[in-house]
Amino acid sequence: MGRTRIRDIRHQELIEATITAVHQRGYAVVTMAEIAALAGASAASINYYFGSKERLMEATMRHLMTMLKEAMLERYALAKSPHDRLMAVLDANFSDRLYTIEQCSLWVQFWGSAPYVPTLARLHQINRARVTSHFRAELSALLPENRRETVRVALQSYMDGVWLEAAQSAVRLDPIQARAEARKVADLLLTSDV
Amino acid sequence: MGRTRIRDIRHQELIEATITAVHQRGYAVVTMAEIAALAGASAASINYYFGSKERLMEATMRHLMTMLKEAMLERYALAKSPHDRLMAVLDANFSDRLYTIEQCSLWVQFWGSAPYVPTLARLHQINRARVTSHFRAELSALLPENRRETVRVALQSYMDGVWLEAAQSAVRLDPIQARAEARKVADLLLTSDV
DNA sequence: AAAATTTAAATGCCCATTTAAAAAATTGAA
DNA sequence: TTCAATTTTTTAAATGGGCATTTAAATTTT
Numbered sequence: 001m002g003r004t005r006i007r008d009i010r011h012q013e014l015i016e017a018t019i020t021a022v023h024q025r026g027y028a029v030v031t032m033a034e035i036a037a038l039a040g041a042s043a044a045s046i047n048y049y050f051g052s053k054e055r056l057m058e059a060t061m062r063h064l065m066t067m068l069k070e071a072m073l074e075r076y077a078l079a080k081s082p083h084d085r086l087m088a089v090l091d092a093n094f095s096d097r098l099y100t101i102e103q104c105s106l107w108v109q110f111w112g113s114a115p116y117v118p119t120l121a122r123l124h125q126i127n128r129a130r131v132t133s134h135f136r137a138e139l140s141a142l143l144p145e146n147r148r149e150t151v152r153v154a155l156q157s158y159m160d161g162v163w164l165e166a167a168q169s170a171v172r173l174d175p176i177q178a179r180a181e182a183r184k185v186a187d188l189l190l191t192s193d194v
Numbered sequence: 195m196g197r198t199r200i201r202d203i204r205h206q207e208l209i210e211a212t213i214t215a216v217h218q219r220g221y222a223v224v225t226m227a228e229i230a231a232l233a234g235a236s237a238a239s240i241n242y243y244f245g246s247k248e249r250l251m252e253a254t255m256r257h258l259m260t261m262l263k264e265a266m267l268e269r270y271a272l273a274k275s276p277h278d279r280l281m282a283v284l285d286a287n288f289s290d291r292l293y294t295i296e297q298c299s300l301w302v303q304f305w306g307s308a309p310y311v312p313t314l315a316r317l318h319q320i321n322r323a324r325v326t327s328h329f330r331a332e333l334s335a336l337l338p339e340n341r342r343e344t345v346r347v348a349l350q351s352y353m354d355g356v357w358l359e360a361a362q363s364a365v366r367l368d369p370i371q372a373r374a375e376a377r378k379v380a381d382l383l384l385t386s387d388v
Numbered sequence: 389a390a391a392a393t394t395t396a397a398a399t400g401c402c403c404a405t406t407t408a409a410a411a412a413a414t415t416g417a418a
Numbered sequence: 419t420t421c422a423a424t425t426t427t428t429t430a431a432a433t434g435g436g437c438a439t440t441t442a443a444a445t446t447t448t
Contacts, residue, residue: 006393006447026310028222032438042395047439049393105309112306115299115362116220124362147382153356154348154379160358161351168309168318185348185383188341192382200413200427226404236429241405243427 010049011059013039018060023102027057027109058119061110064103065127071095072134082141083190089134090186093159094178101173104166111160131156142190151189158185204243205253207233212254217296221251221303252313255304258297259321265289266328276335277384283328284380287353288372295367298360305354325350336384345383352379 017039021030032043032053050056075088093099114120135152143151159182166173211233215224226237226247244250269282287293308314329346337345353376360367 010393026307028307029310031436043438044395044440045393048395053438108306111358111361112302113220113222116223121362128359147378150375150378151382153375154352154382157352157355157359158348159351159355161353161355162347164305164354164358165322165351167305168315181344181347184341184344187388188345188348188383188386189379191386191388193387194381194385204427225402237404238406238429239427242429247404 007049010041010045014041014046014049014056015060015063018056019064019102019106022057022060022109023105027113054117054119057110057113058123060106061120061123064098064106065123068092068098068127069130071098076134082138086135086138086142086186087183089131089138090155090159090182091179094162094175094182096175099163099166099173099175099178101166101169104163104169104173107163108167128156131159154189155186158182201243204235204239208235208240208243208250209254209257212250213258213296213300216251216254216303217299221307248311248313251304251307252317254300255314255317258292258300259317262286262292262321263324265292270328276332280329280332280336280380281377283325283332284349284353284376285373288356288369288376290369293357293360293367293369293372295360295363298357298363298367301357302361322350325353348383349380352376 014035017035021035021038024030025034032046035056036043036046046053046056050059071092072089075092076085079085079088110120110124114124132152135155136148139148139152162178162182208229211229215229215232218224219228226240229250230237230240240247240250244253266283266286269285270279273279273282304314304318308318326346329349330342333342333346356372356376
């Protein structure tokens with residue numbers, strides 16, 4: 001148990017510091033020294049624990065992805081119907097814990113880098129595939145086949161687009177309203193009489 | 195007339211090179227020398243014409259924004275109804291000229307940097323405000339007040355989200371299908387019977 | 389005593405921007 | 419037209435700075 005305690009603590013601390021530092025300064029510009037300073041450590045210790053700046057960013061995004069996944073599964077467990085489960089995905093995306101300017105910033109930085117960093121590209125692909133498959137599973141019970149993919153892409157793009165804008169936001173985010181809006185959008189897409 | 199011919203030509207060439215180079219390597223990583231090489235020039239000449247790397251990026255994004263604006267106005271001029279004009283905005287966004295992996299890449303890089311570079315933030319704000327006002331104008335004729343903003347935000351987020359994903363795309367984009375899907379999404383949002 | 393953790397300092401690179409000088413284009417007077 | 423004078427364009431080389439990562443040694447924990 002006590003085996004690798006400090007290691008875990010440092011990982012946690014450095015990832016937290018990375019989230020804050022990358023949000024404040026931008027991934028391209030932030031330095032190892034700045035991140036380390038936020039965690040009360042030295043740049044060298046980041047390399048001791050993570051190996052490189054790139055691997056630190058990778059670990060940080062993995063952490064955010066895990067939080068997203070857990071937020072989704074929590075809500076999934078409580079949902080009783082396909083519709084509820086669909087909403088669970090949306091609610092997770094805009095949950096109080098995740099829908100913050102800080103984290104949305106990280107995602108946008110991540111999206112910008114992913115095409116140029118294979119390991120980040122893989123993470124992006126994994127995350128996207130997971131969300132896609134949840135959406136497909138629930139939408140198949142809610143919509144005829146000829147609309148499913150359109151609605152799925154619309155919802156996923158909507159979530160990304162809102163995060164994107166949140167990252168540029170000067171004002172406080174309102175997760176409660178974001179969830180309400182997301183539900184409205186989903187309902188509009190689901191109940192069309194075209 | 196012949197006044198500043200070369201200046202204009204070089205601006206054009208260097209902006210084209212920037213689009214290609216930033217797409218290929220990422221804004222954070224691409225060097226002045228690489229951009230210059232693509233244009234058959236030297237890094238120093240970029241500074242002669244643009245002053246700095248940041249101002250080059252700014253000019254490049256201004257150029258992309260102008261293209262988007264023009265694509266929209268072209269279609270606007272032909273549209274006869276609010277619905278047609280709404281579609282004009284969507285079609286412009288996914289027009290053959292603009293909806294390319296190269297350009298979507300640039301936008302994502304831009305979104306990533308804007309929060310940290312005041313001049314880019316201003317550009318982003320200007321562009322967004324313009325699209326917002328077009329959408330509002332047309333939606334006010336198409337929807338009751340209580341749905342307008344929800345649908346507007348949904349459509350704008352959708353457009354951004356699709357570009358975001360396009361930037362990660364390994365395969366060729368299909369602007370014709372993108373326009374068709376965008377229309378479907380808009381129609382679903384407009385005709386809901388909730 | 390051994391292993392794990394920490395960091396100061398060294399290393400090695402890379403790059404935007406400036407400078408100074410050359411090359412090319414333009415002008416205008418002869 | 420012609421050719422010095424002037425202006426514009428171009429770049430090689432210098433400048434100055436920054437930073438990720440490594441190393442080697444010290445410190446702390448086990």
